Amino acid sequence: MLEHLKTGNPIWIYYIDIDTGENLMVPQLLKGVMGCKYHVDKKDFPNYRFIKLTGPAEGRFDMQRKDVRLYYRKNDWQAVEEVNLYLHLDQSTPLYDKVNGLTINEPLPAGIIIKAFQRVNTANGETWYELGAGQWVKYEGMRVIKNPYREESHRSSFADQLTILPLKNVQGIIDYLPHKAVDVYDAPYGQKVATIPDGKRVNISGKLDDHGEITWYQIGDHQFVTGNYVIVDERDE
Numbered sequence: 413m414l415e416h417l418k419t420g421n422p423i424w425i426y427y428i429d430i431d432t433g434e435n436l437m438v439p440q441l442l443k444g445v446m447g448c449k450y451h452v453d454k455k456d457f458p459n460y461r462f463i464k465l466t467g468p469a470e471g472r473f474d475m476q477r478k479d480v481r482l483y484y485r486k487n488d489w490q491a492v493e494e495v496n497l498y499l500h501l502d503q504s505t506p507l508y509d510k511v512n513g514l515t516i517n518e519p520l521p522a523g524i525i526i527k528a529f530q531r532v533n534t535a536n537g538e539t540w541y542e543l544g545a546g547q548w549v550k551y552e553g554m555r556v557i558k559n560p561y562r563e564e565s566h567r568s569s570f571a572d573q574l575t576i577l578p579l580k581n582v583q584g585i586i587d588y589l590p591h592k593a594v595d596v597y598d599a600p601y602g603q604k605v606a607t608i609p610d611g612k613r614v615n616i617s618g619k620l621d622d623h624g625e626i627t628w629y630q631i632g633d634h635q636f637v638t639g640n641y642v643i644v645d646e647r648d649e
Contacts, residue, residue: 420446420473423480427455430463430483431492431532433590444473452480460484488512491533498560499526499541503553511540511548520549524626525560527638529589544640545587545610575620576600576630582616584629584644586637594641600628606635616644 425440436457444450451470454462467480485492489511504519511532520526526549528541539551586608588594593607600620608614608631618630619639627639 418446420444420448421475421477423450423452423473423478425452426479426481427457428481428483429460430485431489431530436460436484446473446475448473452482454482457484459487461487486511488535489532490535491531493531495528495531495541497528498557499528499549499551499554500524500557501526501554505549505553507543508548508550509546512538513548516546525557527640529592542589545589547640576618576628577620578618579616582644584614584616584642586610586612586614586641587643588641594637596631597636598634600626600636602636608637614642616642 420443423442425442427436427440428434429436437455442450442452449470449472452465454465461484463483463485465480465482468478469480471478501520501522501524503522505522506515506519507517508514509516511534526543528543528549530542532540532542534540540548541551542548586594588610590610593609595604596606596608597603598605614629614631614637616629616631620628620630620636628636629639629642629644630636
């Protein structure tokens with residue numbers, strides 16, 4: 413093959429929801445002859461607005477790897493913020509698969525405390541909190557409270573009295589937020605000691621069920637994560 417007709421390294425182009433990490437379309441592959449110019453166009457997606465671009469949006473084909481990522485946000489998401497706070501539910505609360513999405517599972521019961529990791533303010537004035545991947549609640553009939561598990565007196569009088577059920581040959585996968593890491597605690601309702609990334613497989617050696625409200629899984633010596641963010645492998649009976 414003549415050198416001037418040699419194909420350069422293909423360029424991968426990704427169109428991504430900046431908040432969920434999901435691809436808005438199948439990644440595109442741009443090909444061309446060495447030295448030829450290329451240009452990556454922004455695309456329009458219904459109900460989305462363009463936010464930013466990373467990578468070389470234009471240039472010439474060569475033998476270097478190039479990835480171009482274009483990020484978009486839903487039109488009705490006006491403000492998005494990562495948070496680390498607790499919500500006390502004053503009434504039974506529906507759980508949704510996404511903001512303004514479909515209800516999933518049973519409503520969360522009144523009186524429990526849940527932890528939220530992301531807040532979204534929408535164009536119509538609503539506020540939504542993400543509890544985990546595909547788990548959202550609308551802010552109504554609840555209130556933000558201080559971390560109820562921080563005080564040592566709470567641990568000694570409550571969590572330390574609960575029994576951890578030993579498990580054998582049980583594995584699972586962390587199901588949190590794309591490219592994020594969930595907190596790991598030294599005990600149920602304890603102190604944060606580490607983080608573990610979304611998608612990582614873990615060995616589960618124990619389980620604690622706080623009267624059906626919060627489940628904790630033990631994944632190492634003095635290492636616990638909340639059950640909201642663990643998908644346990646199904647086991648054959």
